[in-house]
Amino acid sequence: MQSSEIRKRFLDFFGVRAHRYYPSASLVPHNDPTVLLTTGGVQQFIPYFLGQERPASTRAMSAQKCFRTPDIEDVGDWHHLTFFEMLGNFSFGDYFKKEAIEWAWEFLTEDLKIPPERLWITIFEGDDDAPEDVEAKELWKSVGVPEHKIFGLPKSENWWGPPGETGPCGPCSEVYYDHGEEFANGDPTEDSKYGPGGDEGDPRFLEIWNLVFNQYEQLKDKSFVPLSKTGIDTGLGLERTTAAVQDVLYVYDTDVYAPIFEKANEYTGISLGDSESTDRALRIVADHARGMAFLIADGVRPGNQRREYVLRRLIRRAMLQAHSRLGMSPRQLAGLAETVVDYMGDFYGELNSARENILRIVTGEASRFVEIYESGMSLLASEIERMRGGYFPGDVAFMLHDTYGFPVEVTREVLAERGLSLDEAGFEAAMDAQRERAREAMQGYERVVAAFRDQEIRSRFVGYEREQVETRIVAIEPVPDAGGEVFVVLAENPFYATGGGQVADAGWITSEDGQLEVFDAIPAGDYQVLRARFESGAFEAGDAVTASINRVRRQQIEANHTATHILHWALRAVLGQDVVQAGSYVGPDRLRFDYRHAGKVTDDEVGRVQELSLQKITENQPVRYFTTTLEEARNLGAMMLFGEKYSDLVRVVEVDGFSRELCGGTHVRGTAEIGAFKILSNRKHGADLYRIEVITGRDALYYLTGATERAEEVSEALKVDIDDLPAAVGRLREEVRTSREAAREHALKQGLEEVGDLIEGARQVNGTRVVTGQVAAADVRGLRQISDDVKNRLGGPSAVVLAAALGGKAVLVANLHPDVSQRVEAGEIVREVSGVLGGGGGGGATMAQAGGGNLEAIPEALARVRVILDQRLADPE
Known part of the structure; x- marks a missing residue:
């Protein structure tokens, strides 16, 4: 059975059960600039689950195209994908667990003919907040699943929501396909870690369907109460289900990717199985060809911002492999994307409409990349030859990126293939210097500054208290040599301007006639100048507008800024009071803290800094802010930056009495809002200068989840428990070293x-x-x-x-x-x-x-x- 037939059968199955068909939403989320790309089938139905909108039908179904960016660098193995399809059936206060489970079982075993004995189930195991999902367990038993094939998993695996601090949420139940005991690492009936969803369940068990049961509402105090209207949200991965139906171990072995591999073979004569390096290249171009075709069809174009950069990165990464490993031309890479149009255009009509655009854009972007690649590779090779040590200089990588347009991701991949690493801190330092030069140049537009000065502008910053404000434009001027961009000053402004290491807010200025996207804010004396680009309409001084910051972005920045203060305190607590701040970067993606310290900083000390910081975060210490005199701030022991000039009145940010700093930035209200906290690196940058980098919140959770998954893969490969990995890797390194030395001695003797x-x-x-x-x-x-x-x-x-x-x-x-x-x-x-x-x-x-x-x-x-x-x-x- 082909993947297209599976999709059709799913929609037919739920169509006869009175589900309204909703076409796939665009990969570019509608009316939600905070979300980069559509990542799941439920996304277009969130307003129904939250009660914000009323659905036309209480039952829905869809085949949703999805794109997940965190997996881009991992694509090339047998598992990871960026683009995939998610089939789903949904209930908004209509049916609940009984129907969802019975229909899922019927569809899999009767329509798709998957042998019932090949299916295993997971349910929510229960905890202090919510009980075990006994109802789901009994329902699975009633359709014929033996109890020994039903496994309980914790909230981290089998729980959904809420989408915010409060709202609908509930347990999940997942269906796994069993590839057979020959792929087992152990007996799941004796130890659950070998079972579905277990630490060592792969590759035997493949998750194919997730059923979410929205039955609770989470309140502000984190407690749960039953929802007045329950809901069902399911996601059946088409690629994985196809692998189960076709009984192959990996999704890349299904018919989903066969047309792309066949076209690649037609171009190159290379097939899967020829070599490990070409296999990896084929998987990369196959996945990326699908992603680039659908992104272009949904209106995305290559660029340097947000989703536009995702597309550029996708095309360049695919072309790198197509050119260097497979010997393909840019037009041939576009041909692979056109193959996606040929075999998926019948269902996704937007692909047919975009065929010419897909060919033109992929060919053009890939051709430009090949030119960059050819010139950059010779430069890169000569620079590698000059290297001393295992780290490629960051400033050289920046020069290749800035002067020659050679993507830093390509530099990383080339270095990795040669067993080398990039000096990331040096690269970031060069990038920061460029950003600073650009910022200074932007602030140097004398005509704009003079125009604002002549208007005797009055503006007030209200961003500490308000995230959205009804205000008016007091000054607006076009940005010189930047079409479609303007400098704006508002009477009341909620946008924080770059300062104190914290990056500027972003967001929107809207009126009845149009919208501006604010992407930077620059301090200019007593007011802030916003830099924005037109999205629609026209604006002039005096217009009444609504100014709204990007709240999600602000929350991430606030978490990282408060985490920076806690980190500063922890460094002084562990290393001593001689630690002095030398600089910082606080953005939505991470925080970076430069500090001076006379002694050596050990890994154990960094671990203690991590532990102390986490302790203060999890204690949910209150954060408060107050304005006082500079003299009183000194008496309170508030930290001040050496060489910084302060006014007589200063703003103090205090974290429950243990950390006080003079700071004009924005912060969380309680430290628990920071969430996870992970130190990525602590590197020496001079005689007594160190740079420490940290991620927090969702990014830290993604990082830790990815690290855990990679550790599990390694432990599986080495056949050892994950706790024994360090010792096992140490033994393996010693064996490799001994083997290499012996081989080298033999070869040297022969030579x-x-x-x-x-x-x-x-x-x-x-x-x-x-x-x-x-x-x-x-x-x-x-x-x-x-x-x-x-x-x-x-x-x-x-x-x-x-x-x-x-x-x-x-x-x-x-x-x-x-x-x-x-x-x-x-x-x-x-x-x-x-x-x-x-x-x-x-x-x-x-x-x-x-x-x-x-x-x-x-x-x-x-x-x-x-x-x-x-x-x-x-x-x-």
Whole structure:
């Protein structure tokens, strides 16, 4: 049974049960700028569940296109997807658990013919706040599920909502497909961790359907009361269900992706299973081709902001693999996206309408990327050659990004393939410096500033107390050389302007006739200048408007700002009172704190800082703000930034008496609002300067969930409990080190045994002994050591150029006597022949190195080396 047939059967099944069909919502959420992209089937029905709107029918069904951005970097393995389809049936105060469970079972076992014995169930196990979902358990038993195949899971796994601090919520019940005992890590009837939803349940169990039972309302005190009208929200993943119906282990083995793989094979002759590297590339282009086609069809265009950047990143990441691994052209990548139109356009008509746009946009964006890639790769390769240590300089990555347009994500991927890492702190520092230059340039528009000054503007900041305000425009001027953008000043302004390390608020200015999107706010003396772009309508000074900040973004910034104060206190508590703040960044995505400390900061001390910070957060300490005199603030012991100028009246932010700082930023009301808190890194940036980076709230939870999943995957691969991972990894590293050393010694011995033959074959070219050849080596260090040995044994003027096959790549080393380097430099030699190997290279006068992916070209490259040496050494002058 094909995936399209499964989708049709689902809609037919619930259609005859009086469910109203709702077409898929756009991937671009309607009327909700706080949400990046549509991530689930329930999204378009949230107003019905919240009682904000009345549905046309109390029963609904849909096939929803979804896109999840956190998985982009993970796509390439056998599991992760960015774009997927979610089939769902919904009840708004109509039927409840009995019908939802019975229909789910009937559809899976009778319509889809999935053997009942292959299906396992999870339910909510209960806790102090809500009881075990016994009703769901008994209903599953009544349709024929044995009790030993029903597992209880905690709230973290089997509970939905509320969508805010209060509102509807309830337990979930999930249906899992059992691939069979041959994929088991243990017996689930003896230990639940081997069962569905368990820590070691993969890959045996595949979740295919989630049934959410909205039966409670969460109140402000976090207690639950029964909902007056219950609801049902289900999500059946089409790709996963297809894998179950077709009884294949991975979604990429289903018919969903087959047309894309077939088209890729038509272009390249490469199929799944040819090699691990091409398999990964094929999975990336298959997933991303679907995502880019649907995003473009829903009106998204490549750019540098929000969802536009998601599309650009998707096309570039796909083209990187298509070009470097599969040998495909930009037009061929667009051809893969067109294949999505061909086989999905019958159901999603917007794809057919957007066919020409999809081809044009993908081809254009991919072509531009290839130009950037080709020029950037040679620069990147030469910079890698100059590296000292395992970290690629952040300022160089920024230069490639800023000057040549070479995406930093590509730099990261290239480095990862070579076992290297990017100096992220250095890259961010360069980015911050650029942002500061841009901000200064923006504030330097003399014409705009003069115009505002001449108008004798009066404006008042009300953003501490109010997030939305009815106000009026007191001044508005176009931004020079930026079409569609304006500078605006409001009589009453809720937007916090950049200051004290905190980024500016964003949001909207609306009137009866139009809307502006505010994306920056700049302090300008006694008022704030907002920078905004037109979304619709026209505006002029004197207009009555509503100014609204982006509340979700503000909450994230507030959480990170209060967390910064707690972090500062914890650092001083652990490291000592000599800790001095040297700078900070507080944004919606993370916080960064630079500090000076004379001593070394250990991992244990960072762990104690994390622990202390979390302790204060979970205690839900109250946060209060007050204005006082500068003298009184000093008497209270409030922290002040060294060198900062303060007025006579200052604002103090206090966290329950243990932290006091002079601060004009926005903060949470209680520390528990921060949520999770995770220190990502603490790196040294100078003699006594450190930079610590932290994420909080939802981002921290996503990070920790991802880290846990990766740890579980590793523990599964190593067949050890997750608690034993550090010891197991330590043993594995030692085994790998020993094995590599043995292999290296063997290869070096073999290579050195070949030295005699190489020396006997040395040619004389105008008094220089020349040796070229291919040898066995374990790594680049071994190849260089062999070249040193040959050069030393030759004695006198000599030129040694050796090549080896290392890790599937061709590597060439040129090692010249200093006298020879006066006539031809090693770096010149490798740069001239690196193209033959399909890569790049560089180096100094006496030692240089080149590499590339074309192993078969080694003899040709060495022949070219001999020609170069004969030509350059022929004339002693």
